[in-house]
Amino acid sequence: MDKFLIDGPSKIKGKVSISGSKNASLPILAATLLFDLPVTLHNLPRVKDISTMLNLLKSLGSKIELSKDKKTAKISNNKNMKTFASYSLVKTMRGSILVLGPLVAKYHKSKTSLPGGCLIGARPVNYHLSALEKLGMNYEIKDGYILAKSFGKLKGGLIRFPKITVGATENSIIAACLAKGKTVLRNCAVEPEIKDLTNFLNSAGAKINWKGRTCTINGVSSLNSTNYSVMADRIEAGTFCVAATLAKGTLEINNLDPKIINTELNLLKKTGAKIKVSKNKIHINGPEKIKSIKNIKTNEFPGIPTDLQAQLMVLMCKAKGKSSITENIFENRFMHVAELQRLGANITTKNNKAYIEGNTKFIGAEVMSSDLRASVALVLAASVAQGKSVINRIYHLDRGYEKIENKLKNIGVKIKRLKR
Numbered sequence: 001m002d003k004f005l006i007d008g009p010s011k012i013k014g015k016v017s018i019s020g021s022k023n024a025s026l027p028i029l030a031a032t033l034l035f036d037l038p039v040t041l042h043n044l045p046r047v048k049d050i051s052t053m054l055n056l057l058k059s060l061g062s063k064i065e066l067s068k069d070k071k072t073a074k075i076s077n078n079k080n081m082k083t084f085a086s087y088s089l090v091k092t093m094r095g096s097i098l099v100l101g102p103l104v105a106k107y108h109k110s111k112t113s114l115p116g117g118c119l120i121g122a123r124p125v126n127y128h129l130s131a132l133e134k135l136g137m138n139y140e141i142k143d144g145y146i147l148a149k150s151f152g153k154l155k156g157g158l159i160r161f162p163k164i165t166v167g168a169t170e171n172s173i174i175a176a177c178l179a180k181g182k183t184v185l186r187n188c189a190v191e192p193e194i195k196d197l198t199n200f201l202n203s204a205g206a207k208i209n210w211k212g213r214t215c216t217i218n219g220v221s222s223l224n225s226t227n228y229s230v231m232a233d234r235i236e237a238g239t240f241c242v243a244a245t246l247a248k249g250t251l252e253i254n255n256l257d258p259k260i261i262n263t264e265l266n267l268l269k270k271t272g273a274k275i276k277v278s279k280n281k282i283h284i285n286g287p288e289k290i291k292s293i294k295n296i297k298t299n300e301f302p303g304i305p306t307d308l309q310a311q312l313m314v315l316m317c318k319a320k321g322k323s324s325i326t327e328n329i330f331e332n333r334f335m336h337v338a339e340l341q342r343l344g345a346n347i348t349t350k351n352n353k354a355y356i357e358g359n360t361k362f363i364g365a366e367v368m369s370s371d372l373r374a375s376v377a378l379v380l381a382a383s384v385a386q387g388k389s390v391i392n393r394i395y396h397l398d399r400g401y402e403k404i405e406n407k408l409k410n411i412g413v414k415i416k417r418l419k420r
C-alpha cells in the first residue's frame, strides 16, 4: 500500500484548482442508467470512487468512452443491459447502492449487493429500500443481496423521509423520474450535490422541482441525450481553505462557486481567516493566531458538513484555547482522534462530542488512515507538524481527492508518495 512522507512544517502559498465533485458525480453516473440515448459528462474527478462507479456501469453493460484527461465520459447504454450489481464492486464503495433506484425504474428488476459495514458507522440502507418500496418496488434480502422487482413501471407516491439522508433522497429522485405520475418527497436532503443531480436530470427533460426540503418529480416516459458539467467539489475546497487557515497560508482557490461553501467560510472567518470571494474564486489568508470556536456541530446542509469534521478538528488543535466538535451525522466518526494524538493532539471524546485542548505543537510521527476524510486530516496535521510524518493506507485518500500530492506540492507542502 502506498504511503505519504511529509516533511513539516510547510509554508502554504499559491493557487489551487478544485476538481469536480465526487459526491455529485456518483449519483449522476448512476442516473445515466435511466437513459436510452448517450450522455456526456464533463468535469468528473479522476479519483478511485469514480473508476469504481464506471466499472460498475460497464459491468451492467454501459459503454464508456473517456477523454484523454479522463474528465469527460460519454456513456451509452445498449438494449440488453444487465441488472446485477455484484458484491465485489459494491463492497468497495457504498455509493454503489445508487444503482438500485435507476435499475428498478428502467428495467423493473435488480439484484444489488448490500453494501456492508463501514468504519464511520453502521450506515444501513433502510430508507433507500422503504422509499423505493413506496414507489412500487418489491424486494427481499437473500444471501447479502437485495432482490428487487416491480410489476412494470414504478408509480409516483408521497414519501416523507423519517431522517434526512443524502443517498436515499438521490436514489428516490432518480427512480421517480421514470415513474408513472407525480412523486412528492418530503424532508429531503438538500446538499448542493443533490441539486446538481436534479439540474442534470432536468437538462435531459426530467420534471423536478424544489421547494425547501420538498422535491416534486413528475414522471416522464424517457430522457433525452444531454451534455452536463459536474459541479466543483465543496469538500475539497473546504479542505484547502482549512489548510490555508491552519498554516498562516495565502491561497487562491479556483474553479468553484464560493456560495457552495458559505457556511464553512463563515466559520473560518470566526477563526480569524481573511477571506475574499469573487465569481469563481476564493482568496484566503490564514491568521497569525487561530481563534478557537466553542462548539462546532456537524449537520445536514446548510450546516457544517460531516465530511469536513476531521479537518476542522486539526484546525481546532492549533487554535488558541479550548473547543469542542459535535458529530451529528455518523455515530463513529472520530477514528482520526487516536492518530492525531500520535502527532501530539490533546483530544478527548465522549459519545459524539470531541473536546480539543488547543495550542497543540504537532510533532511528526507515523500514522494510519482510516477513512477518506480522516486521512486528509492527518495530511493537514503532518503538513504543519515539526519533522517527518509517514501516513499509511493512503488508498483512502485516492478514493476521493484528485492528485492531492501534486496539488499540495504546488502550494508548498513537502510531500512524497512512497510506492509499496
Ligand code: UD1
Binding pocket: 022, 023, 024, 026, 094, 095, 121, 122, 123, 124, 125, 126, 127, 128, 129, 163, 164, 165, 166, 167, 168, 189, 305, 306, 307, 329, 330, 331
Ligand atoms: C453521503 C456522502 C458522504 C457524507 C454523507 C453525509 C456520497 C457518496 N456520500 O453519504 O460523503 O458524509 O452523505 O453528508 O454522497 N442512514 C440510515 N438509513 C439509510 C440511509 C442513511 O440510517 O437508509 C443514516 C446514516 O447511517 C447516517 C445518516 O443517515 O447516519 C446520513 O446518511 P446519508 O445522508 O444517507 O449519507 P450517505 O448518502 O451514505
